[in-house]
Amino acid sequence: MVLNSEQSSADSGSDSESGSGVTVERIETFTVALPTLRDFGVAGGGVTVKGRPAVRVLVKVTASDGSTGWGEATPIPSWTYETTESIVSTLSHYLAPAATGLPLWDLDGLVRVCDRTIRRGWSTGMPLARAALDVAWHDALARSRGVGLGELWGRRRHDTVDLCWIATGSDPAALADSVAEGQAHGYRHFKIKTGLTPGEPESREAARVAAVREAAPEARLVVDANQAGTQDSALRLARLLGPLDIAALEQPLPANDIEGLRRLRDLSPVPIAVDESLRHPTDLATFVRRSAIGIAVAKVQRCAGLTLALRQCQLAEDCGVALMGSGLTESDIGLAASLHLFAAYDLVAPADLNGRQFLTSPYATGPTIRVRGGTAEVPTGPGLGIGVDEGTVRELAC
Incomplete structure (x- = not known):
């Protein structure tokens, strides 16, 4: 179309x-x-x-x-x-x-x-x-x-952004294989999703995370629940994850459960990161006022684009809230936009920009984004810094 x-x-x-x-x-x-x-x-x-x-x-x-x-x-x-x-x-x-x-x-x-x-x-x-x-x-x-986006904003702190590999699989053996595949591609850091099977005991979720930790003992490891927990189940999971050296447990509660996230932040032995809750800079302001956040996840699409994402990131930095970076399994256009945003700030964990792991971008032409050893180079050309073949886009249009 x-x-x-x-x-x-x-x-x-x-x-x-x-x-x-x-x-x-x-x-x-x-x-x-x-x-x-x-x-x-x-x-x-x-x-x-x-x-x-x-x-x-x-x-x-x-x-x-x-x-x-x-x-x-x-x-x-x-x-x-x-x-x-x-x-x-x-x-x-x-x-x-x-x-x-x-x-x-x-x-x-x-x-x-x-x-x-x-x-x-x-x-x-x-x-x-x-x-x-x-x-x-x-x-x-x-x-x-x-000019490139960093020059347009007058803001670019980093030339590269470390990425994490998504460890996929329903059991420890499959997860270990996924980690090995990521390591073969040069990735050193990993993220694992929980809540994939409704009603699965927290002990089994923790066992899946433990399998990733065993396969990658030196990795920065992020666990993402995508709103799947309740206040009680999320706290049980957090306590089980405590000994596994987790960089963050991301969005373990529904987006609008601000009080639940505040309580969990106070009680959890692992850092709690907030993603889906932060659609607009005012959402972050509310979390800050209620002392309900320690790590904010930056995401271009969730924030309705780069203008509001920049505002939210700056607010987080000014308020002493740490930043992580994430995406929505975008192709190379979205990947480039996120790299420019994350290069403008300091992240406390490798970014979850996983599009290259799960899909390809046939429309991408020179210059293209280079990802080497799990590290993405921030494009340096005008605009997003990548080429788009409009003829290919029109051929792919459905």
Whole structure:
């Protein structure tokens, strides 16, 4: 499916109406099917199935000076409520018409237009759809100025980002094999998902984690429950994980259980990281006020794009909250955006950017992202710093 919008925003109030400055002229949406390499699941269900194409929504922004940019949305109903259909509909019928005609430089204006067009519920409305547009906008703006995202922001602390390998498997033997596969690819650090089997005793969950620790005794190891626990079960699991030198237990409770996460942070022998709860910078502010957070997980799509993700990361740093980095099994466009974000801050654990482990990006052309020995090099070219073959994107469109 390929959709586009060239309708000018009636309420943008932008300088483009006077003819000054570079404006956004066209926003196109492509639904593409990407080849998958391995099975992958989270507590809510499957993310990828080997041999079954993984659907991603790509967005192309074209500015009046000819600059273009690309963004990506990753529909994973097992992780959040946005589907392929809702992302495409939101972009093509709501966000694209509202944003077309805005000045390319006005990233804050894009956020405000999106806020007006799709109102908030519990938190940011349609963040994955918004993230694809925001990242494409950043890419086009930086390319228009001939600089990379770090130069655009005036902020880049690191040239590389350490990544973790997702240890998959339902039993200790399969997990050990998965760790060995990751090590063969040069990865030194690992992440394991829990809550994959409803009702599984915490002792069995801990045994799976112990198998990963045994196979990788020197690794930084993160355990991610993806909201699968209750206050009691999460505390039992945390206590069982205590002797295993875990860097963090990530999102063990439902996103809106702020008091439960505060209590767990106080009682847990392992650090608690918060991910799905932090859709907007104001969510982080609430956690900080309630002393309910020690580690915040940065994630571009969850935060509706780079503009709000940068705000949230800066707020975390200013408040003394540690940062971890994660993604949504994106292809290379999303991977590049996340690498730029994480290179701008200091992370306390290797980033979970696992797209390369589970799918391929046939559209990626030179320059491409280099991942060596479990470490990704942050792209250095203009914009996102990667090439996108639009012909291949159109061939993949479904």
